[in-house]
Amino acid sequence: MQRLEAINETSYLSAPDAGIYRKIMRCFYREYEKMHFQLYKEDVYALLMGESEFAGYTMNQLESDLDALVKWKNLTPIQDPGKVYTIQDYKNKQYRYTMSEYAVEIERLTVRLENLFMESANLSTNFFVRLEKSIGEADLMRDASLKEVNEWWNLLQEDFKRLNQNYQDYLRDFYSGKTERLMKSVEFVLHKDKFIAYLTDFVQELQRYSRRMEQILVRQAPVIESVILERVVQSELDIPHALSEFRGNLEPNIRENVMGKWESLKRWFLDTPGRDCESRKVLQITNDVIRGIIQNAALIVQLQNWGISRKDDYQKFLRMFLQCESLEDAHRLSAHVFGIQRIQHFKTNCQREEDRINSSVYEEPPAEFQVRPRSRTYREKKDRQGFSDKSLEKLLQREAYLQSVRGQEETVMRYAKNKRIRFSEIEGSVPEVAKNIFLQWIAVANMSSQKSGQTEFGQEYRLLREEGTCVLKCEDGDLTMPAYILEFK
DSSP states (O other): OTTOSOOGGGGGGTSTTHHHHHHHHHHHHHHHHTTOOEEEHHHHHHHHTTSGGGTTOOHHHHHHHHHHHHHTTSEEEEEOGGGOOSHHHHHHOOEEEEEOHHHHHHHHHHHHHHTGGGSOOOOOSHHHHHHHHHHHTGGGGGSSOHHHHHHHHHHHHHHHHHHHHHHHHHHHGGGSHHHHHHHTSGGGGGGHHHHHHHHHHHHHHHHHHHHHHHHHHHHHHHHIIIIIHHHHHHHHHTSOOTTHHHHOOOHHHHHHHHHHHHHHHHHHHSOBTTBOOHHHHHHHHHHHHHHHHHHHHHHHHHHHHTTOOOHHHHHHHHHHHHTOSSHHHHHHHHHHHHOSOOOOOOOOOOOOSOOOTTOOGGGSOOOOOOOOOOOTTOOOOOOOOOOOOOHHHHHHHHHHHHHHHHHHHHHHHTTOBTTEEEGGGOOSOBOHHHHHHHHHHHHHHHHSTTSEEEOTTSOEEEEEEEEEEEEEEETTEEEEEEEEEEEEO
16 A cells, blocks of 8 residues: 555646646756756756746746745756865756656656547557467567567567557547547538448457467466566666665566556456457447437438428318419419429320310320339338237247247257266157257357356357267267266356
8 A cells, every 4th residue: 555645756747737737847847858867957947938928937946936836746856066266156056957767757648648539549540460469479488588588578569558448549539429429410420331341350359369479378377477477577677777776676666567467458358267369249239329320220220211301281272272263373372382393294094085186285185193212222102000919929929939949958858868868878769849958058159268158048058079079860860979978056
């Protein structure tokens, strides 16, 4: 708990004159990036005078602010005896100021926070390729120099850190309030396909690479944990630090740091007892985001379609046409409702009462024709009506389904002896239903790193394998397969 005390170095960020303190520290940080590690107060004052808000700022105020920053341990004063020419100069104590380690990291953090929304997160799968390559080179680190081991470890951790940061920053935006409101807007429907395609590609690549990373980690974990990590710790200790003599023995802290980073990398791709790996959680979150985008788009389209029907308007226009006293009035109403019309001629097979070629269509008696759209997806609108109570039919179907499930369970579990199904000892012909269930259980267990699974009947099991193969006689032929054993809890 000794590391959880208050951090005095961050006091200048929330002090009453935080704007002045932050500007002074930003000047030190900019000069620090230029390799100007030590500054006189005159140098700082000259830098501040270039800002318009410091027009009335005096040297006495600067000295007071520098003393406050020294008190908070953001600046370290170094007395400069070379500039002392008189006793008065010695009393005034000419100092050069340098930033403390905490102050440098705090300023880096503030700069990153200011540019946080300018950085674009993505779901790149290049980090999986680089992680796979780095872990595959673990055997080469046995005989490599400590410098090469340290570079290999830093590259591995940097790629893993970027992978974590990128997916967290990208998926976090979908759960923010602003993005949630945007996803429910009409404008988002135009871009939903692009988001879905991008997320789907990432899901497919993650499924492919997570399986490969799981296999390579299982294969390389023994040599990394027994040999390579010790060399990594030694490579970290081999790097000299200016203040290492004052901090005591650094080996326990370095060892804890290295082991913790390795365990985090393993938990990202490998399942642990009672806990899924991080890659599975990322898949679930991504699928939830895709599902949410599709649901929001469908809801928006449905809301838009609610206002399309103009049945009442058409009925009103029809009543107005019926109330027209002459054909001219009907023409004027038609022009008002439909505007300038594009004349279309239709040929019909109805019998005409007169064969005069000069007769107008308005002089003919009305005829009715049923017109249907030519679209293949057209379906006639069904009249809305009530629905009948089918509770009894549902109950019968449910009972029939449960009886079928119980029959399947009895058929499969009759092959179990002492809570085990040993496929090499099964005699007689196996029904096709039982064969399909067996193969499904084996496939589910093989996909799990623990070689375990749960049946649709609620039983947990573990998949074991004996040497050799066996022949499972089925109704549709003989199946040659590895000598598996299903052990039920």
